[in-house]
Amino acid sequence: xxxxxxxxxxxxxxxxxxxxxxxxxxxxxxxxxxxxxxxxxxxxxxxxxxxxxxxxxxxxxxxxxxxxxxxxxxxxxxxxxxxxxxxxxxxxxxxxxxxxxxxxxxxxxxxxxxxxxxxxxxxxxxxxxxxxxxxxxxxxxxxxxxxxxxxxxxxxxxxxxxxxxxxxxxxxxxxxxxxxxxxxxxxxxxxxxxxxxxxxxxxxxxxxxxxxxxxxxxxxxxxxxxxxxxxxxxxxxxxxxxxxxxxxxxxxxxxxxxxxxxxxxxxxxxxxxxxxxxxxxxxxxxxxxxxxxxxxxxxxxxxxxxxxxxxxxxxxxxxxxxxxxxxxxxxxxxxxxxxxxxxxxxxxxxxxxxxxxxxxxxxxxxxxxxxxxxxxxxxxxxxxxxxxxxxxxxxxxxxxxxxxxxxxxxxxxxxxxxxxxxxxxxxxxxxxxxxxxxxxxxxxxxxxxxxxxxxxxxxxxxxxxxxxxxxxxxxxxxxxxxxxxxxxxxxxxxxxxxxxxxxxxxxxxxxxxxxxxxxxxxxxxxxxxxxxxxxxxxxxxxxxxxxxxxxxxxxxxxxxxxxx
Numbered sequence: 001x002x003x004x005x006x007x008x009x010x011x012x013x014x015x016x017x018x019x020x021x022x023x024x025x026x027x028x029x030x031x032x033x034x035x036x037x038x039x040x041x042x043x044x045x046x047x048x049x050x051x052x053x054x055x056x057x058x059x060x061x062x063x064x065x066x067x068x069x070x071x072x073x074x075x076x077x078x079x080x081x082x083x084x085x086x087x088x089x090x091x092x093x094x095x096x097x098x099x100x101x102x103x104x105x106x107x108x109x110x111x112x113x114x115x116x117x118x119x120x121x122x123x124x125x126x127x128x129x130x131x132x133x134x135x136x137x138x139x140x141x142x143x144x145x146x147x148x149x150x151x152x153x154x155x156x157x158x159x160x161x162x163x164x165x166x167x168x169x170x171x172x173x174x175x176x177x178x179x180x181x182x183x184x185x186x187x188x189x190x191x192x193x194x195x196x197x198x199x200x201x202x203x204x205x206x207x208x209x210x211x212x213x214x215x216x217x218x219x220x221x222x223x224x225x226x227x228x229x230x231x232x233x234x235x236x237x238x239x240x241x242x243x244x245x246x247x248x249x250x251x252x253x254x255x256x257x258x259x260x261x262x263x264x265x266x267x268x269x270x271x272x273x274x275x276x277x278x279x280x281x282x283x284x285x286x287x288x289x290x291x292x293x294x295x296x297x298x299x300x301x302x303x304x305x306x307x308x309x310x311x312x313x314x315x316x317x318x319x320x321x322x323x324x325x326x327x328x329x330x331x332x333x334x335x336x337x338x339x340x341x342x343x344x345x346x347x348x349x350x351x352x353x354x355x356x357x358x359x360x361x362x363x364x365x366x367x368x369x370x371x372x373x374x375x376x377x378x379x380x381x382x383x384x385x386x387x388x389x390x391x392x393x394x395x396x397x398x399x400x401x402x403x404x405x406x407x408x409x410x411x412x413x414x415x416x417x418x419x420x421x422x423x424x425x426x427x428x429x430x431x432x433x434x435x436x437x438x439x440x441x442x443x444x445x446x447x448x449x450x451x452x453x454x455x456x457x458x459x460x461x462x463x464x465x466x467x468x469x470x471x472x473x474x475x476x477x478x479x480x481x482x483x484x485x486x487x488x489x490x491x492x493x494x495x496x497x498x499x500x501x502x503x504x505x506x507x508x509x510x511x512x513x514x515x516x517x518x519x520x521x522x523x524x525x526x527x528x529x530x531x532x533x534x535x536x537x538x539x540x541x542x543x544x545x546x547x548x549x550x551x552x553x554x555x556x557x558x559x560x561x562x563x564x
Contacts (some may be wrong), residue, residue, distance in 0.1 A: 002160035008064035037217035039436035052081030102136035108159035119379035204245035228265035241466025304354035332506035333531025376451035
C-alpha cells in the first residue's frame with residue numbers, strides 16, 4: 001500500500017508556526033523506509049499523520065494532501081486508519097489495553113471477531129516470535145521497558161494491516177534484543193512485502209538489515225531522501241547532528257576516504273583491507289584507567305538481593321562499590337535487574353537481604369525525601385516523573401521544596417535549562433514537547449538540585465545525538481569539575497564507550513563482571529551472556545585483524561571524547 005504526501009503542511013492549534021512544512025514524499029507499496037532527524041524535527045508528527053492521530057486526536061490546520069493506499073486522509077475515519085496502518089509507539093505504556101500480555105496481543109484479533117480456537121495458537125506463536133511466550137499471563141505494566149516494547153510489537157504483528165509504522169521501536173531495548181527486533185521487522189517485510197516506515201534515532205542499529213531509503217528531516221522539512229550508502233557517504237549526518245555508525249567514525253578518525261560506491265551502510269560490505277595501512281600508525285599506547293580505589297567509596301552495595309514476587313530473584317547477591325567522582329555504567333539485558341538497583345537506592349523498594357551504604361551512612365536510616373537530596377535518579381520513562389504542566393515549574397519543583405526564594409530559583413532553573421538546551425522552551429507546557437525533550441526536562445529537574453550521585457536510567461532513549469551529547473558533556477563537566485558521581489544504566493554502547501570508565505555487568509539477576517569498560521567491551525562471550533553485542537568498533541578491529549582491541553578502542557575514545 002503506497003503513501004504520498006503532496007505539498008503537505010500541518011500546524012498544531014497550540015503553536016504559532018507549522019510543525020510540518022511543505023512535505024513532498026512518496027513511499028511505494030512494499031518499501032522499507034527509515035525517517036531520521038533531530039528531536040523536534042517533525043518525525044513523530046509525520047508518523048501521527050500516517051496513523052490518524054492527526055487529525056483525530058491532535059487538532060490543527062492541514063494544507064496540501066496525504067493519500068494512503070490511494071485514499072485522501074479526509075475520507076478516512078480513525079477506524080479506516082487502523083485497518084491500514086499498525087503502529088508501535090515510542091511510549092509503550094500509552095498503548096496497552098489488555099490486563100495481561102496475552103490479552104494485549106489478542107486485542108486486534110478480538111476486534112476482528114476471530115474465534116478463541118483460532119486466536120490462541122496465533123497469539124502464542126506471535127509471543128514466541130518476540131520471546132514473550134513465558135510472560136503471557138503477566139501484566140504489561142509490570143514488565144521492563146524492552147519487554148513492553150516487544151508486547152507492542154507483537155500486538156501489531158498479529159494484525160493483518162498493509163502499512164507498519166514503528167516509532168522509535170529500539171528506544172528501550174538492549175542491543176541484542178534491538179538487533180533481533182530489526183531482524184523480525186526485516187523478516188516480516190520479506191515474507192509479507194508490507195510497507196514499513198521506521199522512525200528511529202539509532203541509525204546504526206536499524207542498518208543491521210537493509211533499508212530502501214533514508215529520509216532526513218530538520219525543522220519540519222525533508223532535507224534529504226537518499227539510499228543508505230549515499231547518506232552515509234555524505235556530510236549530512238554530521239551537519240544535522242545525527243550519530244553516524246561507530247565504525248564510520250573510526251574510519252574518519254583514521255583519515256580514510258568514504259564514498260557511496262564503497263557501500264558504507266554495512267561494515268560487512270566495506271572493503272576493509274584497503275584501510276589497513278591507515279590504521280597501522282593510528283593506535284596510541286593504552287592509557288591507564290583512572291584509579292579511584294584509594295578514596296572511600298561513595299556507594300557500597302553488599303550482597304543485595306530482591307524479589308518482586310517472592311519466588312524469583314530480580315537481584316541476587318549483588319555487591320559492588322562506586323567511588324566518589326567515578327563515571328560508571330551498569331549494563332545488562334532487559335529484565336536483568338539493572339533498574340531494580342536504582343529503585344533500591346532510591347528507597348522505592350526495600351532489599352530482601354543485603355545493605356546499601358551511601359557516604360558512610362546506611363540508606364535505611366534515610367527516608368525517600370532525604371535520599372533525594374543526595375541522590376538524583378532520572379527514570380527511563382519521563383512521563384513517570386513529570387508532575388507539572390509548565391516546564392519551568394517542573395524544574396523548579398525540587399528547589400521550592402527546599403524553601404529557596406523565587407529569585408534564586410529563577411537563576412538556578414534558567415542556568416540549568418540553558419545547559420540542557422531547553423531555555424527557549426521554559427514557558428512552554430510540557431505536553432507540547434517531544435518524548436526526547438520531556439526526557440531532558442526530567443534530567444534538568446534533577447541536575448538543578450546538584451546531587452552527589454546522579455543515576456541516569458537509559459538517558460539516550462528517545463534523544464537525538466546532538467542534544468544528548470550536549471547534555472552529557474554538561475554532566476561530564478559536573479563529574480570532573482564538581483566531583484558529582486555519575487552512574488548510567490544503559491543499552492547504548494556508544495554512550496558507554498564515550499563517557500564511562502568502568503562497567504558493572506548484570507545477567508540473570510547476578511553480577512558477572514566489574515571491570516574497566518574497554519576490558520568488558522573486548523570480551524564477546526561476556527557481552528553475549530548479558531544480551532549485549534560487540535560494538536562495530538570491535539568488529540572493525542576484528543576485520544582489520546588488530547590483536548589489541550582494547551588499545552584500539554582506547555585510541556578511538558581518546559580521539560572522540562569531548563573536552564571536559
